[in-house]
Amino acid sequence: MNFNSCLKDKKIKGLNFSIDLSIREYWDLAEQIIDTNKFQRKKVSSSNKPYALLKKDLFEGCIMPPIILSTTDKFSSKYKDKISNALNSSNIQEHKQALQNLIEEAFKEKELIILDGLQRTYTISQCLKDSLGGTEEFQNHPIRAEVYVGLSKMGILYRMMTLNIGQTPMSFRHQVEALYHDYTDRNIQEYGIKLVTETDQSRINHIGDYKYHEAIDMFHAYTTGQPQSVDRKTVLDEMRKIEFLEHYKPEEDESEDLLSVLQSYNSLVQLIEDKSQQWQLTEEIKEQYDIERPFGDNIFKIFSKVQPMTGFGAECHRLLQQGKFTSLDTLSKELKKCDFKNDIDDGMSSIIIALEDIQKRATKIGDAQRRYFQMSFRHLLNKDSDAYLDLHSCWKAGKETYDSLFGI
Numbered sequence: 050m051n052f053n054s055c056l057k058d059k060k061i062k063g064l065n066f067s068i069d070l071s072i073r074e075y076w077d078l079a080e081q082i083i084d085t086n087k088f089q090r091k092k093v094s095s096s097n098k099p100y101a102l103l104k105k106d107l108f109e110g111c112i113m114p115p116i117i118l119s120t121t122d123k124f125s126s127k128y129k130d131k132i133s134n135a136l137n138s139s140n141i142q143e144h145k146q147a148l149q150n151l152i153e154e155a156f157k158e159k160e161l162i163i164l165d166g167l168q169r170t171y172t173i174s175q176c177l178k179d180s181l182g183g184t185e186e187f188q189n190h191p192i193r194a195e196v197y198v199g200l201s202k203m204g205i206l207y208r209m210m211t212l213n214i215g216q217t218p219m220s221f222r223h224q225v226e227a228l229y230h231d232y233t234d235r236n237i238q239e240y241g242i243k244l245v246t247e248t249d250q251s252r253i254n255h256i257g258d259y260k261y262h263e264a265i266d267m268f269h270a271y272t273t274g275q276p277q278s279v280d281r282k283t284v285l286d287e288m289r290k291i292e293f294l295e296h297y298k299p300e301e302d303e304s305e306d307l308l309s310v311l312q313s314y315n316s317l318v319q320l321i322e323d324k325s326q327q328w329q330l331t332e333e334i335k336e337q338y339d340i341e342r343p344f345g346d347n348i349f350k351i352f353s354k355v356q357p358m359t360g361f362g363a364e365c366h367r368l369l370q371q372g373k374f375t376s377l378d379t380l381s382k383e384l385k386k387c388d389f390k391n392d393i394d395d396g397m398s399s400i401i402i403a404l405e406d407i408q409k410r411a412t413k414i415g416d417a418q419r420r421y422f423q424m425s426f427r428h429l430l431n432k433d434s435d436a437y438l439d440l441h442s443c444w445k446a447g448k449e450t451y452d453s454l455f456g457i
Contacts, residue, residue, distance in 0.1 A: 052149050061204040066196045073188040079170045081159045100172050108181050116166030119197040124160035132199035152196050165212035202306050256349050263355040268307045271362035276419035313381040314361050318352040328397045344404040360422025389441045396441030403448040424450040
């Protein structure tokens with residue numbers, strides 16, 4: 050492995066190394082990391098013309114475009130001080146050898162992810178299975194790679210966005226899934242949160258338990274300001290990518306990631322549970338409003354669902370963009386002041402009554418419910434609202450705003 054230049058990426062606060070290595074050296078790494086991310090996009094058929102041509106070109110000694118790698122967020126955190134010193138140094142060359150040692154360690158420990166070049170990597174795999182790929186000449190053929198060091202998860206996401214312009218792009222939501230998949234394996238229960246995948250045997254039974262794909266929906270709503278469900282192939286998804294790229298601020302990326310948004314939301318849900326004295330929907334309300342299948346009959350069953358989660362994420366985005374709060378941290382501190390300023394049962398029952406009405410009238414029920422929750426959180430966190438920090442009246446005010454905006 051030969052190291053070439055080292056450059057600072059001031060936008061995403063990372064270091065970029067250009068390296069040359071043999072196909073065998075690269076595959077020794079790639080073989081171990083290519084399938085570790087279960088949310089990565091699927092392999093494109095080897096009969097796909099561009100990749101079939103690339104395979105032929107590689108056998109003829111072609112130099113393909115650089116593969117872009119990044120050290121994992123976990124690895125970068127381990128050497129945060131060393132990387133920070135290099136980033137802040139006026140002479141990057143003084144740190145070059147130490148950084149090269151870090152990259153060599155990352156290769157050895159397989160602490161790298163592929164940001165761009167996954168399909169090219171699959172093509173290399175196909176070449177190695179061919180009789181020509183078994184030759185020493187082919188395996189010693191040089192390829193070029195770029196390695197980012199020191200990127201946070203949000204920095205990695207930003208770079209994935211700007212690199213993802215190939216013939217088989219992943220959607221914004223899919224890239225977020227890929228980036229945060231380790232949270233399903235990592236112990237985050239110290240924060241009172243558990244993420245459960247669709248294939249997980251465990252179930253969500255308590256406040257703090259969330260479905261992973263719904264947590265991703267909430268974070269997607271937070272980064273884009275849109276609570277609606279996502280069609281992965283719409284033009285709207287591309288617009289949301291642009292929205293994220295335009296508003297990305299590297300100084301905020303460590304404090305405002307998926308876990309931070311989840312913590313903020315989960316703290317609010319726990320507060321509602323405590324302040325409501327473990328509220329339960331009464332049979333009287335169900336009979337009075339002819340509700341056969343309520344949206345939820347307790348705090349957990351209401352707020353563990355994707356509709357309030359995405360409504361919360363989208364409204365947090367809006368409030369921060371409008372300067373109502375300086376950061377997610379200040380918003381979270383304000384949430385701790387929420388309380389019921391009137392009858393608890395009346396306030397909580399109003400959520401179920403509102404959602405029952407929406408279900409009977411709306412054409413796209415799920416999206417309508419997301420908007421309703423966004424309007425409710427808007428009143429809860431808007432200092433100009435009469436329902437500010439009021440867990441009793443924000444839900445009714447949210448329904449009034451929803452009706453006026455969406456014509457029900």
